[in-house]
Amino acid sequence: MKNVIRKLFFNYEKEEKWLNEMAAQGKALIKYTWCRYEFEDTPKGEYIYRVVLLDKQASHSESQKYIQFVEETGAEYVASYLRWVYFRKKAADGPFELHSDIDSKLRHYKKVQAAMTTAALINFATGILCIRFFFPQADVPYTAADTAFGVVGVCLLVFSVILFSLGAPIRKSVRRLAKEKEIHES
Amino acid sequence: MGESTTRGALTEAVYYILLSLFEPMHGYGIIQNVERLSGGRVSLGAGTLYGALSTLLEKGWISPAGGSGRRKEYQITALGKEIVQTEIARLDELLQNGRNIAGGKLA
Numbered sequence: 001m002k003n004v005i006r007k008l009f010f011n012y013e014k015e016e017k018w019l020n021e022m023a024a025q026g027k028a029l030i031k032y033t034w035c036r037y038e039f040e041d042t043p044k045g046e047y048i049y050r051v052v053l054l055d056k057q058a059s060h061s062e063s064q065k066y067i068q069f070v071e072e073t074g075a076e077y078v079a080s081y082l083r084w085v086y087f088r089k090k091a092a093d094g095p096f097e098l099h100s101d102i103d104s105k106l107r108h109y110k111k112v113q114a115a116m117t118t119a120a121l122i123n124f125a126t127g128i129l130c131i132r133f134f135f136p137q138a139d140v141p142y143t144a145a146d147t148a149f150g151v152v153g154v155c156l157l158v159f160s161v162i163l164f165s166l167g168a169p170i171r172k173s174v175r176r177l178a179k180e181k182e183i184h185e186s
Numbered sequence: 187m188g189e190s191t192t193r194g195a196l197t198e199a200v201y202y203i204l205l206s207l208f209e210p211m212h213g214y215g216i217i218q219n220v221e222r223l224s225g226g227r228v229s230l231g232a233g234t235l236y237g238a239l240s241t242l243l244e245k246g247w248i249s250p251a252g253g254s255g256r257r258k259e260y261q262i263t264a265l266g267k268e269i270v271q272t273e274i275a276r277l278d279e280l281l282q283n284g285r286n287i288a289g290g291k292l293a
Contacts, residue, residue, distance in 0.1 A: 073214045073232040098233035101199055185197050
């Protein structure tokens, strides 16, 4: 039976937690496209899921090498979206973590942090550009399109602020791990 | 290379990866071997191992070792063995000082 759930996450750790809760209930992710999760029925708790952000798009040869390597360690590639990749492993095969020391956990968090900050900045810059149209220029008649640009611009600015604040948990994790790294390596 | 002897401490993961590669081994083999060597204490994440292997290849501490079939195998190089020896001497010093000062089973 096909189960499709449409959902939007801005926090990959919450997303991963949700996927693992679904798997615990016997709904295992088999396909993902933007905001659309497709599940298959499995025995309860058969799989553990991990979500990871790579350096390059999933289709890039470097990412493909990474995916193949992870698959050779007994995990299964499930889906990908842009630079995000979804893996799963049978829970019977033991714990499943992609990052086992502070250094690599920290590096991954920083990558996610950079991606979120970039997204917020792009929205912010586009918002500013749109708002510029809103202000009438000398000798140019004011049009409805100008108002539309203004409204879109304000929405983008608000969204960029929301995006930035959604990055707070990641920034907190980065600070916590950076501190922990001063005394421990794993 | 310019860094045949390293002064810095190796991470636990790197130390155990280098020890594992005294025999040619592929990625999953390394994970299993490290788990066995550490009595189940150290469980290397595939992502962590992937990053470490790339860095070690770049540094020339390990090299590709042909490999059986599809899976890539790696082995330690002469430089890598030198690094391990330096690390063992460093760990020896740590242990001796620890036992002398704080005591321990073999003090």
